[in-house]
Amino acid sequence: MTAQSPVAPRLQLTHITKRYPAVIANSDVSLTVQPGETHAVLGENGAGKSTLMKIIYGSVKPDEGAVLWNGQPVHIRNPQEARALGISMVFQHFSLFDTLTVAQNVWLGLDKRLTLAEVARSITAKAAEYGLDIDPGRPVHTLSVGEMQRVEIIRALLTNPRLLILDEPTSVLTPQAVEKLFVVLKQLASEGCSILYISHKLHEIRELCNACTVLRGGKVTGVCNPQEESNASLSRLMIGAEPPALEHHERAAGDVVLRVNALDLPRDDPFGVDLAGVNLDVRAGEVVGIAGVSGNGQKELLYALSGEDVRARADAVQVFGKPAGRLGPAKRRALGVHFVPEERLGRGAVPTLGLAQNLMLTRTEAVSRSGWINMKALQQQALDVIGRFNVKTGGPNAAAKSLSGGNLQKFIVGREIDANPKLLIVSQPTWGVDVGAAAQIRGEILALRDAGCAVLVVSEELEELFEISDRLHVIAKGKLSPSIARAQATVPQIGEWMSGLWESQHAQRESQHAQRESQHA
Numbered sequence: 001m002t003a004q005s006p007v008a009p010r011l012q013l014t015h016i017t018k019r020y021p022a023v024i025a026n027s028d029v030s031l032t033v034q035p036g037e038t039h040a041v042l043g044e045n046g047a048g049k050s051t052l053m054k055i056i057y058g059s060v061k062p063d064e065g066a067v068l069w070n071g072q073p074v075h076i077r078n079p080q081e082a083r084a085l086g087i088s089m090v091f092q093h094f095s096l097f098d099t100l101t102v103a104q105n106v107w108l109g110l111d112k113r114l115t116l117a118e119v120a121r122s123i124t125a126k127a128a129e130y131g132l133d134i135d136p137g138r139p140v141h142t143l144s145v146g147e148m149q150r151v152e153i154i155r156a157l158l159t160n161p162r163l164l165i166l167d168e169p170t171s172v173l174t175p176q177a178v179e180k181l182f183v184v185l186k187q188l189a190s191e192g193c194s195i196l197y198i199s200h201k202l203h204e205i206r207e208l209c210n211a212c213t214v215l216r217g218g219k220v221t222g223v224c225n226p227q228e229e230s231n232a233s234l235s236r237l238m239i240g241a242e243p244p245a246l247e248h249h250e251r252a253a254g255d256v257v258l259r260v261n262a263l264d265l266p267r268d269d270p271f272g273v274d275l276a277g278v279n280l281d282v283r284a285g286e287v288v289g290i291a292g293v294s295g296n297g298q299k300e301l302l303y304a305l306s307g308e309d310v311r312a313r314a315d316a317v318q319v320f321g322k323p324a325g326r327l328g329p330a331k332r333r334a335l336g337v338h339f340v341p342e343e344r345l346g347r348g349a350v351p352t353l354g355l356a357q358n359l360m361l362t363r364t365e366a367v368s369r370s371g372w373i374n375m376k377a378l379q380q381q382a383l384d385v386i387g388r389f390n391v392k393t394g395g396p397n398a399a400a401k402s403l404s405g406g407n408l409q410k411f412i413v414g415r416e417i418d419a420n421p422k423l424l425i426v427s428q429p430t431w432g433v434d435v436g437a438a439a440q441i442r443g444e445i446l447a448l449r450d451a452g453c454a455v456l457v458v459s460e461e462l463e464e465l466f467e468i469s470d471r472l473h474v475i476a477k478g479k480l481s482p483s484i485a486r487a488q489a490t491v492p493q494i495g496e497w498m499s500g501l502w503e504s505q506h507a508q509r510e511s512q513h514a515q516r517e518s519q520h521a
Contacts, residue, residue, distance in 0.1 A: 008071030010035045010163055010194040011056065016065035018051055022394035022402075025051040026062070027218045033163070033211075038185065038195040040205040040226055043215035044239050044434040045406030046392035049198050050092065052215070053165050056196070057089045058082040083109065086162030090152045090169055092198075092405045092432055096140045103136035106155045119158075126154050131180035135271070142271035145342050145428070146294020146460060153181070164188065165196045168405070168432050170204060177293070182208055200406075200434045202231040214238055239436045246442055246467060249450065253470070254284030257423050257454035258305070259318040263325075265304055265311060273297040273478040275304070280456075280473065280480060282423065287445065287455040288483070289469030291462060293498050297478040298427070298458050299342075305425050305456070306339040307332045319423060333362065336422030340413055340429065342458075344405065348412040351401035355393065356382035358400055359415055389414035389440065406433040410441065417444050424448060427458045442468050462491055476500035 011033040018026040025048045033039045041049050054060035056067065058076035067074055069085055076082050082089070096105050103120040110119060120136040127134050132150040140148065149169070156164060164185075170178045185195055185208060197209055205212065206226045214222040214237045222237045229237075260280035267274050275297055282288045292298060303309035305317060307329040314323035319335045329339070339362075341347045349358045356378050360366070366378035382396035389410045393403055400408055413429055429445065430438035445468055449455050459465050465472060465486075472489050474481040474497035481502040484493075496502075 007035060009033060009068070010037070010070060011196075012066075012068035012071075013052070013056070014066045014068070016052065016055060016062050016067075018048075018055065018060065018062050022398070024218050026055070029065070029215070029218070029220055031213050031220070033194045033196060035194055036189050036192045037211055038189050038197060038209045040197050040199070040209040040212040041215065042198075042205065042212055042226075042234065042238050045410070045432075045437055046404045047215040047238075048218040049215055050167060050404060053089060053167055053196065053198065056082070056163075057087060057165060083159060086160075087165065088156040088159045088161035088163070089165040090149075090156050090167060092167040094148045094152055096148055096151060098139070098141040100140060101136065102134055102138050102140065102143075102151050105140060105151060106136075106158065109155055110158060122158055123154055126157055130154070130157070130184045131177065138271045142269050144294045144299050145431075149294075157184070161193060163194045163196065165198075167198045168200070169197075170199065170201065178204070200432070200438065202226075202234045202435060205234065206231070216240070235435055239434065246439065246446060248446060248468065251285055251450070253286040254452065256281050257284050257320060258282040258425075258456065259321075260305070261316055261318065263301075263304065263312055263316045265300060265309070267300065268303075268309065268311075273300055275300050275478045278478075278480045281483075282454045282456050284422075284454050285449055285452050286470040287449050287457060287468050289465035289472045289486075290456070290458045290475055290480070291465055291472060291494050291498065292458075292460070292475035294460055296476050296498075298475055300478070301475065301480075302339075302341070302425065302427055302458060306337075306341070338362065338416040338419050338421035338424050340416050340424075340426040342427040342431065344408050344412060344431075345401060349400035349408060352399055354382075354397040354399055355386065355391075355403075355411055356396040358411075359385070362415065363419060385411060385414040385418050388418065389444075390437070405431075406437060409433050410437055413441050413444075417448060421448070421453055423454045423456070425456045425458075428461075429457060429459065430461070430464060438464075462494060465494075466491070474498055474502060476502075 009032045013029060013031045016026050016029040029052060043049050051060060055062050058078045058081055067076060103116055103123060106123055107116055107119045123136040132154055134147060134150045153169060170181065189195055199205055206229065209226050212224050212226040213220060226234060260278050263275055263278040265275040273296060278301065304312050307327055310326050310328060312325035314325045317325040319337060324332055345351050359378060359382055366374045366381055368374065379396050386393060386396065391411045392407050409432055416424060430441050445455055457468065469486045471483045471485055472494065473483050474494060476498055477500055481497050
């Protein structure tokens, strides 16, 4: 009898190098993924993770090195060839066509023998199976970032992959949705599907993955089993240190800076959400957090607060007591309001413009009264933000689209924090950034708050909201819950409120309070 030959690795990368004009993204990288293995790729922003994944998926060609698939050398020239092998990828920056529907976008990557109606039915079935609620008939431009991510995940799952690459798949998912996704991924792995998993959430990697390759500066600096590591040891492998602990000092809030008063706003498109009776106060020297499942009115509320939507009553949005509901973004900035949108490319920054030019979207310090731009001052301003927020880039003239997602996020958040706002409204502040950068951004937000700035944070990361908020609200179906002090809130309670259950709980508490009052009378 002959001994059984060992099973070949599902994927092997050997000595992969990829150079760009300003940076070496990958330098002599080797990585092995076994069948049924969930393999994490860990590294700080700009470490080369996304470039490596794009090489595997065929959208980037390596300068040196080899790729083996099931033990055989392959040259993956494009994503179509990758999908034909059984490789699917969910990108951090989504590859969806805004003008097409969900079903049409998914159809583009599937067997064309399927009809559009069959694809729509498959999407509905897969969405129900995995708890990723989505309407296949909706145009993509009407979706929130979280909903777009669901589309990408469903599209990948419908290809029945043998290797699934996930780049920050949970960055805008709720804890309940993450739990459901992990059930799906563990089931896929048990069926022999290999998973390459990029995330900055160390607790997720430790729970889900059974192998890990660490990149720093484009090079492999370690290989480990994350289930045998702690968050602290993984941080040291990734960034060479543990992120600093946040200091959240209790302090009395000052005067009301932002007041939202009975804001009713009908949806602006057929797939939007109506805002109904939204009441909200944000005071100087406090951080107010808004939690909620993506697509429940966050986008509509943020547009109304930033001035992108000026249909509200003038007094429905007040800044320092002044009616601002009909003011555009520039006039609100003149009142001291600065805003970080959830969409980095296209809304937070113009992809093809340099970082210095992108500063001028919201900052005018380098513009003289006569309208001339002081280019030297503008360049220095961009360099100051790049240095203060440790943005890895080719310089102040590097195009926004050339930065990694996390580094662009650091620049956009830094641009607004550096303006010393009186009111900062920020959506998904640490989406896609590494643990060190997330700690820095959260620390900067708390420093702003301690300096007297009013801060409103909309985030789908509950851990983040509990870390930096003084008070919490939940948004569900266009309605805003009462506020609750962070110290009194619990994750299960906020999770229930995300389903809109606060009204029944609130009524129950009021009833119990009335009963106690009557007993004492």
